Amino acid sequence: MDLSYTPEEIAFRDEVRAFLAAELPEDLSAKVRSGATLTKDDMDRWHAILNRRGWLATIWPEEYGGPGWTPVQRHIFDEETARASAPRIVPFGLNMLGPVLINFGTEAQKAEILPRILDGSDWWCQGYSEPGAGSDLASLRTKAVRDGDDYVINGQKTWTTLGQHANRIFCLVRTRFEGKPQEGISFLLVDLDTPGIEMRPIRLIEGGHEVNEVFFTDVRVPAANLVGKENAGWTIAKFLLTHERTNIAGTGFSVQAFEEVKALARQIRRNGQRLIDDPLFAARLAQVEIDLEAMKITNLRMISEAQKTGHPGVESSMLKIKGTVIRQTLNDLARRALGPAAVPFPAEALAGNAAVAPEDHARDAGRYFNNRKLSIFGGSNEIQRNILTKAMLEL
The missing domain is CATH 1.20.140.10 (Butyryl-CoA Dehydrogenase, subunit A, domain 3)
Structure with missing residues (x-):
């Protein structure tokens, strides 16, 4: 592998640096440098700046609003934004749900949800972990029972990062209790203003509020919000986790x-x-x-x-x-x-x-x-x- 940048890649790096010098607000970079907590408005502001430039959904294909970059360009962009102390993009909609919908969603789901992720209309959070299902995610017990045109959800999710800012949550739920645990999980999209949902803050040791727990009590969700097939959510979960783990690095x-x-x-x-x-x-x-x-x-x-x-x-x-x-x-x-x-x-x-x-x-x-x-x-x-x-x- 040739690790030297080509002239075209060096030109792209210079373009990114010029963009950051001109468009990254100093008050945001100062907050990042000092480790201060970013507000929702801070994160939304940087999201909007990148979206206007077309540089927000860096891992999406061009037909869905991505910039069409090569892997090296994405690497350069990530490195330069970090060097400039730019806010880290909230990954749940852009780097987790977006690729899931592009690969597993219906055309209707893509047409409705992807543009709203880009323009900031929807802020997504992740409903994976539960009090008894963390690293052993397949043991999750939040259940969704089909009732006509809806699923009815009951259960609890925890460690829901930045859920206090979100208006929607993507969840792994159990739709079948027989057989192997992995074969009874489905992937559902839920509006957080649906009756029966309660979100409670989990205070960190220094008093900060970064994570939450979410309770579902007879929450009705349209069956059209199912991504992929019923009981096939484990495949989607593994796909999403590979993107999450890459982002965590x-x-x-x-x-x-x-x-x-x-x-x-x-x-x-x-x-x-x-x-x-x-x-x-x-x-x-x-x-x-x-x-x-x-x-x-x-x-x-x-x-x-x-x-x-x-x-x-x-x-x-x-x-x-x-x-x-x-x-x-x-x-x-x-x-x-x-x-x-x-x-x-x-x-x-x-x-x-x-x-x-x-x-x-x-x-x-x-x-x-x-x-x-x-x-x-x-x-x-x-x-x-x-x-x-x-x-x-x-x-």
């Missing part, structure tokens, strides 16, 4: 985080020398840089293969494992670099304590603790290793 964000840690290590001095000159810390940085370069190559290979087949393969599990470990390692290195200044409190709460982190790193401790979730959601890394063992090593 966050190669561009790891590249940006690595540059930030290097800059921090140049800035901080310990025992009379810069931290980056400390042999142990430098060795840790070198190891994560090697891992990151290998992951970038793996990412390019995988998206190139997805271009041929239409969807990522089982290698997405490998990318998810390595990508999340790298991101967590970078969070840990930032915390180690800050030392006592990495206390998980804002500067104003320290009442003159000298150990205050630089402004752009004041929330690094919070990032470290929050990102412990990366190796769990989207299918825990232990489960991903099992998938790779079975699918690639045939063990």
Whole structure:
């Protein structure tokens, strides 16, 4: 594989950089750099800017509103937006449901839903995990019973990320209880304003509100909202998860985080020398840089293969494992670099304590603790290793 960019790809990279310099609002990039929580309006604003340029649905085919980019162009775009501290696009509608509908939806579903994802009319969230069904997703028990032209849903979903902003949710539900668990699951689209739905916030340890639990009590959903065939939702679930796992890896964000840690290590001095000159810390940085370069190559290979087949393969599990470990390692290195200044409190709460982190790193401790979730959601890394063992090593 030739890893050098062609002149055309370099020109595209320059075009992306010029676009970001001109169109990325400084207040949004400042929020991203500092780790501040983005509001729904913040995310919607960046969504609209990208949509106007035609650069929003980067993995969709051109006929459905995608830009028609090559895998390398998508890689360049992801890397440059991360370097510029652009907000990360909310993936549920664009990178999860969109590809599902393009591959499994009816023409009516595509015509109705895809344009509304692009223009921001609909904000989707994901109804997969349940209190008793996380990594073992096939054990889910939220049921949907057919009643005439409707399904009636009863059950509970949990860890519903950004559900407080959403108006629609795509759900895995059980439509048959006999036989293998995987053979009784269906994929339904649900309006969150339907009677019988209650969403409750789950408060994080630092008081933030990122995830929710959703309760369904006799919720009636039109049968026309079924995607694919009844009891065939497990195939769709696996397809969607390959896209989610690829997105979780966050190669561009790891590249940006690595540059930030290097800059921090140049800035901080310990025992009379810069931290980056400390042999142990430098060795840790070198190891994560090697891992990151290998992951970038793996990412390019995988998206190139997805271009041929239409969807990522089982290698997405490998990318998810390595990508999340790298991101967590970078969070840990930032915390180690800050030392006592990495206390998980804002500067104003320290009442003159000298150990205050630089402004752009004041929330690094919070990032470290929050990102412990990366190796769990989207299918825990232990489960991903099992998938790779079975699918690639045939063990």
